[in-house]
Amino acid sequence: MPRLIIATLLAMLVSTAAFAEAALTHVDNAALAALMARGVPVVDIRTPPEWAETGTIAGSHKIMAFDERGKLAPDFIERLSLVAKPGDEVALICRSGNRTAVLGKALTEQMGYTHLYNVEKGMKRWIGESRPVEKR
Numbered sequence: 001m002p003r004l005i006i007a008t009l010l011a012m013l014v015s016t017a018a019f020a021e022a023a024l025t026h027v028d029n030a031a032l033a034a035l036m037a038r039g040v041p042v043v044d045i046r047t048p049p050e051w052a053e054t055g056t057i058a059g060s061h062k063i064m065a066f067d068e069r070g071k072l073a074p075d076f077i078e079r080l081s082l083v084a085k086p087g088d089e090v091a092l093i094c095r096s097g098n099r100t101a102v103l104g105k106a107l108t109e110q111m112g113y114t115h116l117y118n119v120e121k122g123m124k125r126w127i128g129e130s131r132p133v134e135k136r
Helices: 002-023 029-037 048-054 076-083 098-110 122-128
Strands: 024-027 042-044 089-093 115-119
Touching (some): 024 029, 024 098, 029 042, 029 115, 029 122, 048 122, 115 122
Parallel strands (some): 024 115, 042 089, 089 115
């Protein structure tokens, strides 16, 4: 009986981890462009100075997730929910893909988001591939 309980608990943990991983998909720029063509919103989570320095992807939603000290912006979840609810598709982009990978994992595991896309290598690669940006 104890083995059955342990096996059941392990199966539950594995399926939960698999679901969380499936809810967050890492994409390259070609996949992001395809998502955008389908109307999937893009949320740029960088800071205002970063947006000003490099520009942003046209049509992206600028919602700062972390302040300069790395602390979660108090209004981030509320502002994100105006763009995408937990069951909606949404792509997250930052400078290098690191912040969005961490944030995406937290949003899937703690907030119930099920269709998140993390743009690998972020704006650095987007700009490096000479893809369009807008500066405002």
